[in-house]
Amino acid sequence: MSKSLATILLVEDDPTLGYLLREYLTMNGFEISLAKTASEALQLLDSHIFELAILDVMLPDKDGFELAKNIKSIHPTIPFLFLTARSLKVDVLKGFSIGAVDYLKKPIDEEELVVRIKALLSRIQTTPKIETTEAATTIGKYHFHYKNQQLAFKNEKITLTKREAELLNFLVSNKNNLCTHKEILSTLWGKSDYFNKKSLNVFITHLRKYLQKDPAISIENVHKQGFILKIDD
Template identity: 30%
Template sequence: MIDQHTPTRVATGHTVLVVEDDASIRTLLTSALTVAGYTVASASTGQEAMFEAGSRRPHLIVLDVMLPDTDGFRLTRELRAQGVYTPVLFLTARAGVEDRIIGLSSGGDDYVTKPFHVQEVLLRIRAILRRSNAPASTAGASPPLRYADLTLDEATHDVRRGDRPLKLSPTEFRLLACLLAHPERVLEKAEILQQVWQYDFSGDTRIVDTYIKNLRRKIDRDPPALIHTVRGVGYCLRLPRGETPPAGR
């Protein structure tokens, strides 16, 4: 049974796209999000979702995994392939750790299982928007994170390797920011899980491996490679052995 406690209204200015083929759940979420202060668009199929994501440009997508014409994991991969990096919160009856890993590996940012509490969904949405889609502000902003020729600006969400701009998903952005915050230090996979996902995956760290692989394809396309594996421990952002670290590091 889905809990229907009345949500607390917050002024957000954010648009949320609800993609759910069950009309009762779609109506419940649309109503709850509207009462909470969000602008809401909705879709019942993957095709409709692709159209709404392109035309509405939502700040976040609440996405059912089982849709009549596709599944949410495949849809998220299609969005990412088209350069749409809108945060995605999955809703699904699949409760297994393996399914959570598949979902988050496909480009999702969070995962709520059915039956769910509306307040939990709202809290997850607020958390995702805080860490992934917060309005940029230059007032008192921290200086960009830098290592070698890699730069990440947390205020503008601009990421560059040399002169080459990089398009990262919200989760990839947080993962890179985590590595850049601790250059040349080996980060254990469990520590990365806590800092980036804030989850306990019952010791299963494959989600970290998957996202590191995705990040490497973008970051280390040009030499020298900066993301290194410390076998049996975790990952480290550093220059290859023998190369001089940048000044100030």
């Protein structure tokens, strides 16, 4: 099975339209999680990583504009677009003022939706550059040799797994800057999903243990966003 193009949260209270859109987008290579209410959507956001949210404006428990504000406050990096039967200019302007990347009016043309999603993702998604080097890299009081998968502290050497070395190299290449869950998972795991995020947390725990001998080094967790490798000079 080919890798999904993106993980998308679809929020649509009409069961027929929701089903049709989910099936059509899935057939076109997207991984879709469907929610019928705002509360269901927020629950999914707590346990999954999404690259895009598609929001119906008229929901039974909260309108899509309010849901979008909730998403922005919790997951500011997730782009979102609106699907709605509302065609008033004031509603369209309100959607964009909140931060929507697009606004599509019902009835939806499924082919147009797929084209727009692909265009949006190609514009939004960027792959961070990971720098590699043949020589050892200094990390505080440690020396890290990415190619040999070794981390040294004084006379002690730790042999890392391939994934541990890749993750540490990613963090070092972006030291003192936020590395989002999506950036790390998309680059190293090839897919941002709930299970890979759990795996990422395990590897972060390993690296913290390896680096604990130098108090100037820390891997800080930014709640629901990602990690920062901080090195005090």
